[in-house]
Amino acid sequence: MRRTRRFLIGVVSAAVLGGVGTAFASGGSAASTGLANAISHVQANEAAHPNKGLANALTHLHANQAKHAAAGTGLANAISHVQANEAAHPNKGLANALTHLHANQAKHGTH
Numbered sequence: 001m002r003r004t005r006r007f008l009i010g011v012v013s014a015a016v017l018g019g020v021g022t023a024f025a026s027g028g029s030a031a032s033t034g035l036a037n038a039i040s041h042v043q044a045n046e047a048a049h050p051n052k053g054l055a056n057a058l059t060h061l062h063a064n065q066a067k068h069a070a071a072g073t074g075l076a077n078a079i080s081h082v083q084a085n086e087a088a089h090p091n092k093g094l095a096n097a098l099t100h101l102h103a104n105q106a107k108h109g110t111h
Helices: 002-026 030-048 052-070 074-088 092-108
Strands: none
Touching: 030 052, 074 092
16 A cells, blocks of 8 residues: 555656656646646546545645645745744745845746
């Protein structure tokens, strides 16, 4: 059982990472394209080999996709994440990152 679970985690991880690379290459959103690609692969795999592990992986991938769809994307999203991290763990590195993100936002406008 453990071996199967590890294998499934590896398959899902590879699908997600493979999709993220494709998303960056095509200029699409990594969260939507990568997850959509992973979901597609896991669905096909589950159709061919139905089991609880793939069904569970698919449930988690759909939940992750919904979470990413609800969150903003782009520079504004990055700024909000860094601000939250800085509020929880104040340090010079996060403050510096936030300064650069704000400068980049001013330079390029909001996306």
